[in-house]
Amino acid sequence: MTSIDALRAQLNDLMPALRADLEDLVRIPSVSADPARAGEVRRSAEKTRELFAAEGFDAEVVTAYEGGAPAVIAHKAGPAGAPTVLLYAHHDVQPENDHAEWNTPPFEPTEVGDRLYGRGSADDKAGIVAHLAAIRLLGDDLPVGVTLFIEGEEETGSESLPALLEQNAARLRADVIVIADSGNWDIGVPALTTSLRGLVRVDVEVRTLTHAVHSGMWGGLAPDALMTISRLIASLHDDAGNLVVEGLVGGPAADVDYPEERLRAESGAIPGLQWIGSGSAVERLWTKPALSVTGLDAPKVDGASNTLVPAARAKLSLRVAPSDTTANALECLTRHLEKHVPWGAELTVTLVDAGEATQIEASGPAYDVAREAFRQAWDGTEPVDMGVGGSIPFIAEFLGAFPEASVLVTGVEDPDTRAHGANEGLHLAEFERVCIAEALLLRGLGDR
Known part of the structure; x- marks a missing residue:
């Protein structure tokens, strides 16, 4: 039996317990955005700590400051002189929103077909269990030192992450960092994520009147706020849908079909x-800026009074190209809005949050080992270097805190995972390949 066949047979024996651990985590509604569920986020952290403590790790739950979300830091030493690998995931999850949109209960893991459904089943509790699987596969003979960092507020912007990294820099320092919070190119095709767009979100308010007035008395002379904000939003794109905010930066994407x-x-x-x-589809999705309107405050159609609306608000989500910065993007967007607000309306632009883009030069020994691990785990399929249109701002924090480390961005998701939406699901066969690949990665890094 070859090494890869032996690992697969071993994983087959371990999978029932790993599935049970994953399902226990999914049942905990660790929604970090909901203050009423802070206790569940704490319970999720404690459960995660217990899982790694049971594998012989020195594990504890930590917070950066009072009110910060709980993270888990765990460590197990490897052979003398071996490199240290930091394994990242997060145990908090997105809100489940309307239960009626789910085909199965969001916090009751349910297997249907080739997927396990439930909030966090993929993003990112499967990342935690993939790390756990690799550790169990390698057993007591870990070829590298392993540090776990499992965050508890990734889904709310990682506010305390910089403080956690600073306070625990010595404990978290590593030669290689594996961030399991992305995905693969397709089912059956592995990938390393090498670029992610940044994010700038702003609330935009326009005001045209001090109070609502009768539309028959004043319509045709005074502009209402909904008409005004509609024209302002429309100014952001040309007729083909290209973003026309001057000064934003874009770039070419990988030659991927x-x-x-x-x-x-x-x-x-x-x-x-x-x-x-x-431009190409992947340029528009990965390496060019994009702007969406993700919220609009306006009276409901049903029951709306026949008056001119005095003020209106919109939430704009600007995805920032990997070659740009959030500071430049915010300045350019604000300047455009100020220039194009019509009819002398009052304009207020409020920054909601921002996160830097990421560009990784994925070359060197650690990346070579990772690609070979992927080839073996996916039966010879060549891995893809891909971009992601979404944002994972904390990756920039890791790159800044540990500039000498090789950062590998991997994950368990696939194009139909539906992370953040209803019916989030983990493709179980892909999950097994991820577990095998991580064990091979740790073994290969030890050999190097």
């Missing part, structure tokens, strides 16, 4: 929908 049928299936596009913007 994203088939049209996959784009339509994975996006949920309605039949006949036309894509917006220009």
Whole structure:
């Protein structure tokens, strides 16, 4: 039996217990955005600590300051002179929102077909259990020192992460950092994530009147706020859907084919929908800025009075290209809004949050070992270097805190994981490949 076959057989024996551990974690509604569930976030951290303490790790729950979300730091030494590998994941999850949109209960893990459904089943409690699986596969003969850092507020912007990294710098310092919070190119095709867009979110308010007035008395002379904010939002794109905010930076993307049928299936596009913007699909998704309107405060249609609305607000989500900075993006967006607000309306732009983009030069020994581990775990399939249109701002924090470390961004998700949405699900066969790949990665780093 070859080494890879032996690992697969061993994982097959371990999988029932690993599944049980994952399902126990999914049952904990550790929604960090909900203050009423702070106790559940704490319970999730304690459960995570227990899992790694049972494997012989020196594990504890830590917070950066009073009110900070609980994280887990655990360590187990490797052979003398061996490198140290930091394994990252997060135990907090997104809100489940409307239960009626779920086909199965969001916090009761349910296997349907080839997936395990539940909030956190993939993002990112499966990342925790993938780390656990690799450690159990390697047993007492860990070829490297392993440090676990399992965060508890990734889904709310990692506010206390910089303080946690600073306070625990000596404990977290590593030669290689594996961040299991991304995904693979497709089911059956592994990937390293090498670029992510940044994020700038702002609330924009326009005011045209001090109070609502009768539309018959004043319509045709005074502009209402909904008309005004609609024109302002429309100024952000040209007729083809290209973003026209001056000064934003974009760049080329990897030469990766994203088939049209996959784009339509994975996006949920309605039949006949036309894509917006220009350039290749992966450029528009990964390496060019993009702006979406994600919220709008306005009276409901049902019951709306026949008056001119005096003020309106919108939330704008600007994805920042990997070659840009959030400071530049915010300045450019604000300048555009100030220039294009119509009819002398009052404009207020309020920064909600921001996170830097990430660009990783994925070359060197650690990346070579990772790619070989992926090839073996996926039966010879060549891994893809891919970008991600979304943002994981904490990666920039790790790159800044540990500039000498090789940072590998991996994960368990696939194009139909539906992270953050209803019916989030983990593809179970892909999860097993991820577990095998991480064990091979740790073994390969030890050999190096």
